[in-house]
Amino acid sequence: TDFLVTGLTPGVAYEFRVRAYNAAGNSDYSVVKAKTTDATYEPTEFEKFIRKPGIEIDALCEMDLGKEFEGFPFMRDDDLVLCLPFDEGTGVTAYDKSGNGNNGTLINMEEGNWVDGKVGKCLDFDGEDDYVSISNITISKDAGAISLWVYSEADFTGQRLDQGHIIGFGGDKFKRYLALVGSGIGGYMLMSETNLNEENFVNVVDAVPKGQWNHILVSFDSGVATSFVNGSQVDQISGITNDWTLNRMGFMHADVPFTGKIDEVRIYKRA
Secondary structure (H helix, E strand, C coil): CCCCCCCCCCCCEEEEEEEEEECCEECCCCCCEEEECCCCCCCCCCCCCCCCCEEEEEEEEEECCCCCCCCCCCCCCCCEEEEECCCCCCCCEECCCCCCCCCEEEECCCHHHEEECCCCEEEEEECCCCEEEEEEEEEECCEEEEEEEEEECCCCCCCCCCEEEEEECCCCCCCCEEEEECCCCCCCEEECCCCCCCCCCCCCCCCCCCCCEEEEEEEEECCEEEEEECCEEEEEECCCCCCEEEEEECECCCCCECEEEEEEEEEECCC
């Protein structure tokens, strides 16, 4: 099996270990193997993950005396369902770094939509028809979370229907979603139910300012959704009665496209 790894520094030693697994269970990890990148040539790029059953490649860390620990090439978290860093910088596939194979497909987007992001690269949505399609992912109302970075480039000066949908269920603007909205609602909205008579809103004036990166986190715990913007709690909704099913980012419906950048999208099955 071939793998290409990105983000490596020439002349630095990296350590890897391998584990095989199938329906019967996992094997033990192999002994750690070290490989030093060439001092003069650029490193290659990572292209894909192997899904179960198969071989799991686990990069342990960067080993370079005198420098700090640099981290992992993909997330090892049993509660992480989706991780889209949008760091590919090219092509029409956004690879899921959670290892679950929930890759995203870019629709109506070209090379120019890959731009510099909050961390590495990100995707820039044109506010017309750009979106990323993913397989249906359900977030339990009792234990789940959505985390992402957004950079809005649109003025939301209208009322409730002046919206830019960030993530939700495609094809229906009245499904559950996370969106930026007009000043009549307050700049940020979480719609938790399935029609306008049942919706619940996060209503925070200027919670997500235009023209800057903002981090949004929504956690679900026992029917309560708690929203955080840039690390501060902005609102809480109780009495949520339905789970969420998500399958798109940037464009849920023709009336409500998102204009701006989205980066580092993660979905968890824990609050």
